Amino acid sequence: MRSISVIRSIVGAAAIFVLMSSHARAQQPSAPRQTTTISLDEVVSRMLKAESAVSARMRAFHPIVEVYIQNLAPSEELGAVPVKDEYLLGQFDWQEGQGPRLRAMSQEKGSLRQNGSTLSRPFGVQYLPDGFAAMALPDWRLLDLERYDFQFVKREFLGEARCLVFDVRPRSGSQEGFTGRIWFEDRDFNIVRFNGINRTVDTTLSSFFKKKLSFHVDAWRVNVLPGLWLPAYVYCEEADPNDQVKLPRVPKIKAQIRLWGYESKGVQAPQQFTTIEIDEPSIRDDAGPAKQLSPLLSQRRWEQEAEDNVIDRLTKGGLLAPVGAVDKVLEAVVNNLQVTNNLSIEPEVRCRVLLTAPFESFTVGHTIVLSRGLIDVLPDEASLAMMLAHELGHIALGHQLIDTKFAFADRLMVSDGDLLRTLHFRHTPKEESAADAKVVELLKNSPYKDKLAPAGLFLRAIGANVKQLQNLIQPHMGELIADDGGVLRLPDLMAKAPALAPERIDQIAALPLGARLVVDPWSGRADFVRSAAVPLVSAREKVPFAVTPLMPYIRYADAPATPVAVAVNVPAPEAPEAAAPPSPPPAATTEAAVETPTAAP
Numbered sequence: 001m002r003s004i005s006v007i008r009s010i011v012g013a014a015a016i017f018v019l020m021s022s023h024a025r026a027q028q029p030s031a032p033r034q035t036t037t038i039s040l041d042e043v044v045s046r047m048l049k050a051e052s053a054v055s056a057r058m059r060a061f062h063p064i065v066e067v068y069i070q071n072l073a074p075s076e077e078l079g080a081v082p083v084k085d086e087y088l089l090g091q092f093d094w095q096e097g098q099g100p101r102l103r104a105m106s107q108e109k110g111s112l113r114q115n116g117s118t119l120s121r122p123f124g125v126q127y128l129p130d131g132f133a134a135m136a137l138p139d140w141r142l143l144d145l146e147r148y149d150f151q152f153v154k155r156e157f158l159g160e161a162r163c164l165v166f167d168v169r170p171r172s173g174s175q176e177g178f179t180g181r182i183w184f185e186d187r188d189f190n191i192v193r194f195n196g197i198n199r200t201v202d203t204t205l206s207s208f209f210k211k212k213l214s215f216h217v218d219a220w221r222v223n224v225l226p227g228l229w230l231p232a233y234v235y236c237e238e239a240d241p242n243d244q245v246k247l248p249r250v251p252k253i254k255a256q257i258r259l260w261g262y263e264s265k266g267v268q269a270p271q272q273f274t275t276i277e278i279d280e281p282s283i284r285d286d287a288g289p290a291k292q293l294s295p296l297l298s299q300r301r302w303e304q305e306a307e308d309n310v311i312d313r314l315t316k317g318g319l320l321a322p323v324g325a326v327d328k329v330l331e332a333v334v335n336n337l338q339v340t341n342n343l344s345i346e347p348e349v350r351c352r353v354l355l356t357a358p359f360e361s362f363t364v365g366h367t368i369v370l371s372r373g374l375i376d377v378l379p380d381e382a383s384l385a386m387m388l389a390h391e392l393g394h395i396a397l398g399h400q401l402i403d404t405k406f407a408f409a410d411r412l413m414v415s416d417g418d419l420l421r422t423l424h425f426r427h428t429p430k431e432e433s434a435a436d437a438k439v440v441e442l443l444k445n446s447p448y449k450d451k452l453a454p455a456g457l458f459l460r461a462i463g464a465n466v467k468q469l470q471n472l473i474q475p476h477m478g479e480l481i482a483d484d485g486g487v488l489r490l491p492d493l494m495a496k497a498p499a500l501a502p503e504r505i506d507q508i509a510a511l512p513l514g515a516r517l518v519v520d521p522w523s524g525r526a527d528f529v530r531s532a533a534v535p536l537v538s539a540r541e542k543v544p545f546a547v548t549p550l551m552p553y554i555r556y557a558d559a560p561a562t563p564v565a566v567a568v569n570v571p572a573p574e575a576p577e578a579a580a581p582p583s584p585p586p587a588a589t590t591e592a593a594v595e596t597p598t599a600a601p
Contacts, residue, residue: 043164044150046189047182052142054190054221054229059094061230062265063521064318065102067132068357068472068513069236069255070547077503079540080250082547087471088129089356091265091416092136099140102129105417106476131203132257135217136231138168138178138194147171153181158192159554161185161223168196175199190229192554194219203236213238215255218549224262224522226558231259232521233550254547256513260355261318261524304347306407307365310423311352313412317419320369321353321526326517329528330370333385337392340446345395351388353526355519358471359462362425362478363391365402369425372526373472376516377545379508382451383458386443390489393438399431420476427479436490443493454508456490456497461509461544463487464500469545505536510544518552 067088072080090102134140153165163183170177180196197216215236221229234257239250293301314320321327330351338345350367354360357373368391378384395401405411414422427435443449459481466473466482473482482488501507517526536542 040150040152041145043152043189044145044166047184047191048143048145050184050189051137051191055137055140055142057228057230058092058100058136059096061262062091062093062103063230063259064105064261064265064355065090065092065133065136066258066356067102067127067129067255068547069127069253070469071253072251074250077539078542081468082465082545083468085469085471086127087358088127088132089420090129090133092133092259100130100133100136102133103417104129106420128202131201131214132234132255134198134201135203135215135219135234135236135257136259138180138182138191138196138219139198139200143168143178143182147177155186156183158183158185159552160556161187161192161554163192187556188227190221190223192221192229215253220550220552220554222521222552222554223557224520226556228557230262230521233258233552235547235549237549256357256547256550258519258550260519260521262522264316264318264524300347302407303365303402303404306402306404307367309406309409309412310364310402311367313419314354314423317416318524319355319419321355321372321519321524323352324525324527326353326375326526326528327351330368330384330388333381334368334388334392336448337385337389337442337446341442343392343396349392349395353517354476355524355526356476357513358475359473359481360475360478361387361391361481362475363394363401364425366395368392368395369478371475372517372519373513376513377458377510378516379454379458379510380451382448383455385446385448386439386452386455386458386490386493389439389442389446390435393435393442394427394431396442397431397434397438399427399435423477425478432479432488436492439490440492452493453497456493456495457500457507457509459487459490459494460497460500463494465545472545502542503539505539505542508542508544512543512546512548514548514550 065088067086069086070082071084071086073083075081087106088102088104089106090104093101093103095101147170148168149171151167153167156163156165163185165181165183167181169179177200178194178196178198180194182191182195183193184191195218197214199214201214203213203215215238217234217236219234220232222232223229234255236253236255236257237251238253311320315322327350330353331349334349334351337343338349345366347366352367352369353375354369354371356371357376358371359374359377360369360371361374362369368388370387374387375384378387412419412422443452448455462473462482463486466486467484474480480488487494498507500509514529516529518529519526
């Protein structure tokens with residue numbers, strides 16, 4: 001089994017190979033370039049046609065939409081720190097004539113149910129779920145030349161996509177609609193990025209003043225299939241409009257919106273899978289010994305069926321990532337723990353990634369599940385080993401691992417919206433204490449035994465933020481890591497950790513969200529971030545557990561065709577010159593490349 005360090009070495013070698021291959025291709029003579037001159041109106045018309053096609057496609061998809069919001073307060077030493085958070089999880093659902101809606105998959109605390117629901121916070125701020133779903137498009141009623149003015153700004157490369165950049169605003173000074181900037185690639189004129197505000201999209205409601213508010217957004221799309229660009233990431237940021245004292249003002253609200261699972265949530269044709277091919281039965285020799293399973297093996301098989309049913313249903317629901325590279329790394333760490341502790345567990349322990357942000361770790365039978373958000377913020381491999389060891393401890397101690405009622409097929413024939421309310425994987429306080437003791441034993445004999453200070457420090461950071469980030473630290477299905485009373489796991493390990501020192505840049509207790517994993521919006525497959533580590537400059541850049549902007553590296557899903565240089569005939573004295581393409585980063589991906597901060601030497 002490979003450890004994380006071995007995996008990183010392989011990734012580094014692959015990056016060198018990619019760079020060498022790119023250099024070799026660069027030495028080959030390039031194809032002759034064709035130049036086409038088209039008018040500004042024609043460029044915009046092609047973009048609008050492509051955007052209309054994307055809008056039509058979105059009606060057929062129901063991707064998962066996750067919204068995570070943090071309210072911030074200024075800090076003299078740290079810039080801004082989270083003081084409160086909100087969380088929404090649902091499926092994108094386009095209602096004819098009404099536009100995008102967010103069909104809830106989780107029970108949000110205090111969220112407003114739109115269309116006439118009663119406010120649950122009479123003097124607070126309500127978040128409107130449908131407004132966040134509408135952020136997937138600059139204007140779900142579509143941008144058009146009758147309602148909007150378009151002004152060419154420049155050309156710019158976003159990753160591999162050469163883009164035309166336009167400023168857009170409603171005509172006649174109207175505040176209704178999208179105001180901002182759009183980037184669309186010059187091959188098929190699909191929007192790649194838009195940045196600004198749509199004042200007709202309401203995301204919050206101040207229940208005291210009965211005033212609806214809109215968020216500024218920076219939204220990105222990725223080319224998931226040849227010719228198909230779909231919304232993937234949205235970052236929101238707002239300052240307090242009443243704060244005129246300090247300049248520059250720190251953001252009052254930051255939010256990340258992620259969309260994934262288009263492939264599994266698309267509308268399937270009714271005739272799909274209706275044709276079944278049946279092969280001729282093979283001849284079997286039944287003269288061998290009887291194959292009846294013993295009662296013990298039958299019980300294990302029954303538990304395995306329950307486990308497989310749950311894992312398959314979570315995967316089908318778009319909540320669990322398909323098997324991939326991240327699972328293999330997690331299993332390598334688990335294998336390190338088993339080998340060094342002489343553990344032999346049958347059936348073998350598997351690992352999977354839950355794609356949601358709230359911190360989760362639980363077992364489904366012999367499958368250990370960790371959430372994307374939890375993996376994102378863990379500072380190092382020893383901290384990852386600590387979280388995996390807790391679940392491995394439950395397995396090794398033979399604690400109740402799976403409710404065998406899920407071996408019956410009908411138990412999981414529930415809607416996606418009811419799935420999180422159906423599945424819970426929790427242990428008794430006695431079992432949790434026993435698992436904590438087992439973790440100490442497992443880590444003491446492991447390769448991580450001398451590297452556990454960051455793991456305890458991570459638990460301290462959880463305890464310091466649990467009251468402010470209740471939605472992030474509260475799991476959907478698994479055990480609580482901490483509650484208002486403090487950290488609930490591994491007190492001995494936390495006691496041996498140094499005290500938290502947020503002002504020190506050489507102490508990294510936790511990373512920001514998005515620091516470790518990226519998710520393919522089409523398939524939901526998880527992979528590791530391939531960006532290089534960057535030394536910190538100040539404590540303001542540490543931002544543990546924080547929301548940060550999402551900047552994906554854009555590339556085309558298919559091989560590039562014969563290049564065509566598009567010359568835009570702009571009715572102005574001079575058109576801005578094309579920007580030179582940046583050098584491609586090593587092992588670039590189509591997904592968000594969020595840099596992981598490192599402690600300064």
